[in-house]
Amino acid sequence: MRFLPLRPLALASLIANIALIVTGAAVRLTGSGLGCPTWPKCTDASYTTTAEMGVHGVIEFGNRMLTFVLGLLAVLCVLAALVEKPRRRSTVLLSVAVLAGIPGQGVIGGITVLTKLNPWVVGLHFLLSIGLIALAYFLWKRTFEGDGKPVDLVPRPLRHLAAVLTATSVAVIAMGVVVTGSGPHAGDQNAKRNGLDPATVSQAHADVVFLFIGLTIALIFALRAVKAPRSANRAALTLLAIVLGQGVIGFVQYFTHLPVILVGAHMLGAGLVWTGTLSVWWSLRTRPALEQAPTSPAAPSPAPATTDVAPTEEPVPAQR
Incomplete structure (x- = not known):
């Protein structure tokens, strides 16, 4: 439907998933990986960053918030795929796959914090982002194609x-x-x-x-x-x-x-x-x-009606 177009939403999802790599890099490069030292809360007493945590807390918490943006875009993509006319199974499945990956990414992100930034877990977090980028890209490109x-x-x-x-x-x-x-x-x-x-x-x-x-x-x-x-x-x-x-x-x-x-x-x-x-x-x-089914040919026009009335005149015989 026009008010919920799938193609621009899928492109926005793709861009956001690439952006998550950049914000994740910013967290690591600024030494903010433990700006929120626990998960799912930011501190033992708060789900959000506090003034005492300084800029590192803001950077880490901001990266966590981007996950919710990704989730919102994924939900909108699913809804857009469902209301498409005609509805296409491929776009529905791809949008659902992207949506399913967002919570998994959040959980692995939490494990990286709980393991004090174990490098192998951090790497897995990055590789999941690569997988989500692939799914989001396929969803976006699929909107340009037919169903043949x-x-x-x-x-x-x-x-x-x-x-x-x-x-x-x-x-x-x-x-x-x-x-x-x-x-x-x-x-x-x-x-x-x-x-x-x-x-x-x-x-x-x-x-x-x-x-x-x-x-x-x-x-x-x-x-x-x-x-x-x-x-x-x-x-x-x-x-x-x-x-x-x-x-x-x-x-x-x-x-x-x-x-x-x-x-x-x-x-x-x-x-x-x-x-x-x-x-x-x-x-x-x-x-x-998809090739359209051939339309049925137009019905032939009915033959002109005949009459059973005998002719009024006999045919004239040919002259010898």
Whole structure:
């Protein structure tokens, strides 16, 4: 229905889920991870931050409040999917999946506080955000499609290459989580690290990034070779630009000893790289609108009525 449009709500949900990565990074980079030292309350006596907790409490509590914004958007998406005409099963299921992930994310966020920012739990919290971004992206893109069967726009081997690219993107993000867990920005000065050597895991992370860049370039050339649709070429080129920019930020932050501004930008870049990867995957197929059932042909006009009345005159015989 017009007063509850699904498409802009789904886009808002996607943007908010990416924003949650940035606000989560702000919590960690400002040392505010335990600004609210307990959960679900902010203190033992209050659900909200107090003046005694200072700016760290405000930052941590603000990040918690963003979860409610995500929840509200997810609820609106479910309602919009339900009132769509015609109602589509795929958009309903995707919107419900996004909604179901929000409480789970809140619970894992609470566990990170109760475990005093255990780096592996913090990493799981981030990875759940990546999953929610994927669901929100799929929901948004689904609003542009019809309900026909999916149609591949490129040969199957290129779909396989895109699948490998997507898996490598997940590996890049997961390795980034491990690097973060070994670094200095723990969210609190007393929080433990994962104990891995930062230089070693950073090198492993960089190696996977180089593989990802190579696969992206290979896909670009393959798409051009098969004359893939312009949208697919554009998505692959955009992804390459994003990952190259992300790589530059990563190298600069490493050699400048991880300034918080660059680390925050790198966190945002992780969300954009993942979204760009999903865009490439989505651009290689389409769903046309369902074919309309043929309408029944118009009934033939009735033949002119005949009469049983005999002619009034006999036919004149032919002259010999």
